[in-house]
Amino acid sequence: MNPATIIYLSAFVAVVNGCTGVQLPPLNKLSSLDAQLTSKQAELASTRQAGSDAAPIQQQLAQIAIDAEKEAPGGKIPKDVVAFYRVAAVAAWQAGPAGENLVLRVTDAGKTACDALPQKDKDAPRDCSLIRLALPMAVQDGIALRLADLKKKRDDARSAHERHCQDLQGAEATACRATRGKLPAADLPAEKTMFEDLETQFGKASDVRDGLRDLDVRAEFTPQTDAQRLIIYCNAVVAWRLTADTETGDTTFNELTPRKSAMAQRLQASGVAADCTPVMSMQTTPPM
């Protein structure tokens, strides 16, 4: 073998084994974090279905968000940075209360990373859209949990009222049964705020939805985004409805009614029926 061939082969072997490292690529960090996110998400869903405590899993999801946030600045190219923030944003959203302090930070950083792409969201349509949706969805999820609490409180008030009616006799009892137990008026401002917050999140999610028209996202991304908007809308309906179940809430109920209709119209304007039937069949709130 001539010396040149030896040099060539040595270089060949060195490069193949060392520099390029494309043999069996090890699972890279992004892939690993993504896999963890998917796995924990599945665990979260089954835990909720079983009615068990989801807090430990949400702690782990928060950790995934922290890890992804830490990795993001080290991404090889800007799209990698965005991808890490997408993992961080979705994980922080799914972490629920454990991710409350993270979600705003990682979605802000993620949005900045998306804006820094040469063609902005067009360069990473799914990732940027998910980053932009994560904050409104995290906020709405938090409100949904509080609404669920209020609904329980309202149901308790109704039950208490019914028990009270049972203790009464004659006309008093009849009059009592003709009415229903309500939440105290003190809850009204919170209900209104929750409605308004949901209205705001609905607006943000709808803005993302409108922006999808200019992005090359997969066909299923749009209906999934619409599903989130419908969930927010239906939760807003719950908040709106609760005002009617609150002492002195009629005025607020009537005041919020056109705003509820406006949300329904925005849904319809994007081709989505304002029909909460699919939300009603969803598993309701996770256990607290």
Add this chain to the structure above:
Amino acid sequence: MDPELILFAIRSLIRLGREGAAAIDQYERDKAALFPNGISAGFDRVDFITEAFIPDHRELLQREPLVALWRDNAPAPDVPGAEQTLFAAAVQLKASITKATAGSPERALSIGGAVMIKQWASGKGPLSPLGRIAITIADIGLEFVGTNPSVLGVGGSGEKLIGGLAANLSGLIPDDAEQFGPKTQFAERAIGIFLRAGLTTVSEQSGLLLRKEDLQQLVKNSLKPVIDALPANLAEQSRWHDVTDALLGPAASTALAAIAANPRAFFGHDFDSSTAIGALTQALLGEASKTGLTNQFSQGGFIALYKAALGVVAERPELFLGRADKPAEQIASDLLSKVTATLKGASPPFDSDLGIDLAVTVLDTLKSYGPAFIDKNNPWENVVGLMVLQVVNGLKNGLGAGGGGIKSLLSRRQLTDLAGIFLKQAAQTPDMFAGGNTELQQIVQGVTQALSHDTQLLLTPEGWLAVASAVASEALANPQRLFNSTVPGGGIGVALISDLLSVAHAAGGRTQGSVLFGPTLQEAIVTAVRAVAGNIDAALTNRAALKDLATTLTNLVRTNSGQLGSKEWLFLYRVLIGRVLHGGAVGALENAEINQLLKGQ
């Protein structure tokens, strides 16, 4: 090799590697990711009723039949069934609205669980990882133009090679391409290695004339089986990658050179011999993957074996193709696995590349002379290793335990040559291995046994090789006569050679005025073996007389050093050996008789 070419190869590798890594990163970024659902606050039937009627259809709640059921913005609590009735009415209302808007783009949503969604719409987004690899390959080709413009010129072999690859690219794409799975990653690597090796080969051998369709066929038949054969198990995949990185390039170069040397041998006849190239390449990688690249044989050893087998394909394609009992893949796999398995069990140093060299000798001989030496009932691919083993065992037994003597007498190369001499001759002998015949082993053992008696190095290694060649030829031409390991001493052949060595040793070599060493001794041995090969009984009867003849002549030449030398010794030996075989000892030789003999009277 052109230094530019070296740089080119390195740059190409780095870029392919970088591009491959980038493609993987892109795959990781863009693969399906989770899009979860938000949480519902527990939307219930009363929420549904309220949302359905208020505000747009509030009037329905203010008239019959619902008016009594709705009070204070809620179902009347004291009217039994109010909520159910209102809910049914709300469902009906929603259904009628849906019906009314059937023509509009508005649609009802269904909400399932979280969904996995890829980054890009189908057909949109950046070039697929495979597309990127294809472009990189083209890019490498373009860079090659810079250093070797003639190779990639129109009609150049390089252009044909890239054309052959491009034409098969879709066929080479594995079934996990969509997921950019291990096979696709491996295909990318294998294609790159093949291209680099191919371009380098055609560049180095500018005279190579390759046809585009032949190269297309080669790529299809040789690269695809290798890609398809990537194992499923991760550890095996890793080994497969290693051996491919190390061996596929040299194998591709070897195959291209073989095809260029004799294109008709591989293409354009009844057998598509390029199929056998694919089978061999796959078998080579499979065997190297099993054995390891450093444990037993070197990369050079594997490639030498591959090259020899390729030679058989070129000259005798029928040995690989068109056999009813076995496909080419199985024959190639059996050949390499049996050879390597046999060698692994052979005595050192033949359990290494030295053994491979012997197998190569057998294959080369098989290529030239055909399989006549092999038992018709035993597939040839099973016999190659066994032949080598007979020689190796013969050497081992002939030398005794350890075999230290022969290693000090013969270099590694000479040892291989010695074994090769036997193998070459045996492979030219019809039915040599019929019925499990072990005659070859006996001959090798006999010659080696005799050779080991040369403790004073009276013959040079080359001399011994010449002796071995002549003796092997006589022994093979006269079966079961000269060497027989079942008799004490190993047969008359061993005895004769040993006796001559003994006489030469006793004569004391050139310092004592003896001529029986070196070429004279070599010729004497050959003469003796040839003389007795057809007359074993006489040789056995007159063994002592034959030895005496050598002694007498040696002494005679020494004492008459002024008139007699090595030429005379040999002449007299050739003349008198027949007399001894027929009439026994010659006794003392008078000067007059010697002169008469030398004069040819």
